[in-house]
Amino acid sequence: MTDLAARMTGESRSAEDMLAQTADIVAASLKPLTVKIDLEGYYPKQVLQELGRAGAFMQHLPAVRAEQDHDMGAAIQAMSTVSHECMSTGFAMWCQDTCAWYLQNAANASLRETWLPRIANAEMLAGTGMSNPMKSYAGIEELRLKGKRVDGGYIVNGSLPWVSNLGDDHFFGTLFSLEGTQKHTVMALVDCASPGFSLRQSAHFTALEGTRTFACIFEDVFIADDMIIDDDGGAFLRRARTGIVLLQAGMAIGNIQSCIDLMLDAEPLLGHVNCFLDDRPDELQQDLDDATDAVMALAEEPFETEDDYFREVLQVRLNAAELALRASQSAMLHSGAKGYLNQAPAQRKLRESYFVAIVTPAIKHLRKELARLNEVA
Ligand SMILES: Cc1cc2nc3c(=O)[nH]c(=O)nc-3n(C[C@H](O)[C@H](O)[C@H](O)COP(=O)(O)OP(=O)(O)OC[C@H]3O[C@@H](n4cnc5c(N)ncnc54)[C@H](O)[C@@H]3O)c2cc1C
DSSP, rough: OOHHHHTTTTTTHHHHHHHHHHHIIIIIGGGGGGGHHHOOOOOHHHHHHHHHTTTTTTOTTTTTTTTGGOHHHHHHHHHHHHHHHOOOHHHHHOOOOOOOOHHHHHHHHHHHHHHHHHHHTTSHHHHHHHHHHHHHHSSSOOOOOOEEETTTTEEEEEEEEEEEEEOOTEEEEEEEEETTTOOOOEEEEEEEESSSSSEEOOOOSSOOOOGGGEEEEEEEEEGGGEEEEEEEEEHHHHHHHHHHHTTTTTHHHHHHHHHHHHHHHHHHHHHHHHSSSOOOOOOOHHOOOOOHHHHHHHHHOOTTOOHHHHHHHHHHHHHHHHHHHHHHHHHHHHGGGGGGGTTTTHHHHHHHHHHHHSSSSSSHHHHHHHHHHHHHO
């Protein structure tokens, strides 16, 4: 057991206990807020903190759990239970889980020791600004943050258009390029209270509005060496990428299962005519069960760095995004006019499912990366 795990033993729960508590939190605390989160952009901070206390953000972290006890599959299941009710909250969970994953994979052990316990139990809320770096590594766009080496750290400038689960007292992980070098990048943990850093609410969204998503502006922000996760950003991303992408399956699985459940709810009243629709619930359930099995199998080796493994991860992520689109469209058609009401779950699921398809890695990004990896193989 690591020192950190020993310190946190009192707080860690078995996966079964954590999942049971997650279901209780969803029923008692989240369900009454879902429409407010979706339509008013309410940020479910207390729910996230309750989930943190239940251990939902530490299952995938060997540094805070006993080595043999970490379980990325349980982290995905918790996110899926939450996303079944509200995918905005499920996405905020992914942000928290993923920032913790960055610290789990940090080359800087003292940074991990200092911050990981507080993120793992959600005492500190955290996000991830890695969409631009991941797209940059896939040759889709240029890196938007640039750093310059100075005494004791780096000065960083630039902006990221959208980063979620943020606030003045939150932190997030991101990556910047180093001025004067070819392709050298640095991965850092950013404190939103840093001088020169600001959060700007520059947009409102058609779904996921309750995720506290801001533009992040860096104007000569000093990031000290003790906040550097890894001064080799490329190597870091290779270590962390399998976990980053696999964890997103929690959002997809919850969204798809909830769509299937909506179709089944409509069955007593509309089954006699819904049976003429495509993508019936039994068919989608079979596809979802297959996809879930594939995710859970890959989640057993979240530290795998080989390209062949990552190709499988990208493929299941792509399948999940495509299945979410099919399932949410079918849930709308199965629900009929009732699903079109502005508080109806079916239309909310539809909007949420498009986020599974566009959040980095988006469907087009996944297909581009798969084409590249298949060419290399
Ligand atoms: C609700 C929401 C929450 C998000 N949360 C996060 C997060 O937590 N972390 C994260 O890293 N990413 C986040 N993103 C970004 C997301 O992961 C994708 O990068 C984004 O949806 C676009 O991906 P795409 O591949 O379709 O890019 P495209 O839409 O094809 O490309 C658009 C690119 O153009 C630029 N661009 C487009 N519109 C603007 C704008 N208004 N201002 C500035 N630049 C612009 C950006 O570089 C952007 O990546 C969020 C997006 C949304 C809609």
